[in-house]
Amino acid sequence: MTKNGVVFKNLRAYRDAFGLSQLEAARLHAVSQITWSRWERHVRTPSPKTAKRIAKSTGVPIEILLGIALLLLAFFFDDHFGSCL
Secondary structure (H helix, E strand, C coil), X not given: CXXXXXXCCCHHHHHHHCCCCHHHHHHHCXXXXXXXXXXXXXXXXXXXXXXXXXXXXXXXXXXXXXXXXXXXXXXXXXHHHHHHC
């Protein structure tokens, strides 16, 4: 994992949702299929600049690609509504 990289927890889900193979997704984002595969397997991570570029080009918020949006929502609801949910 690179020092300044980010972990895409939902990168595979994004690719599956758009019906893309790893090769297609890699070509779409100007990286090799091996690089894309390594990102999905968390062997390597894209740089923050690349992560922002992927989020912008896909229209998927970076928080969703990073897998933190649901976590943030869970904290929000727990803090504001407690155990009533």
